[in-house]
Amino acid sequence: MNETASAPAAGPANLKASDADRDRTAEVLAAxxxxxxLSHAEHGERIDAAYAARTRGELAPLTTDLPAGAPTAPEAAAPPRSPTGSENIRAVLASAERTGHWLVEPRTNVSVILGAAVLDLREATLSQHEVTIQTALVMGSLEIIVAPGVRVVSRASDILSATGIDTDLDADSSAPTVVITGSSWxxxxxxxxxxxxAGAAERKRRCR
Known part of the structure; x- marks a missing residue:
């Protein structure tokens, strides 16, 4: 099986890039x-540039020399999104970990190549009711830990990969939600x- 992602839709070079445009570019680069x-170094440079891109013109050169880099037909407009604060986490031949007290942006981009990443959200503050973890994994692993009562939903594409969710599936739809998107190989x-x-619970009691 050799499925290849499509590059972002054609459009004026100065047209603002959407999150979906960046995601499609990341999938092409991962493939x-x-x-x-691409070498690991080339992929790392391009994935950083993709998530930093502000326009489609900045995204286009990142995939023009790749099989899926040719522009495709425009897609239907995506529905409006929430505020777009984001953070990039990379682990290339290494490991990355976020734990303790930290702010989970509306969107967290996680790129792992021959490495591992752990995101512990139990003591973290979610910037909004629903946050997205966008993945681009190649022969790597990602572990997400949440507190009981937090919903986790996967909308990611898996290619010869495995996704396991062992959380409170019966949590109310109004509960804080973590959505996993992107792709993994x-x-x-x-x-x-x-x-x-226990230490975190004790600290919270002392602060009351």
Missing amino acids: ALSEGR LSSVEARAKPRR
């Missing part, structure tokens, strides 16, 4: 890496609920 068309994604650490 190129898995096929040996020969990788694993695990999301699980786990009680907050």
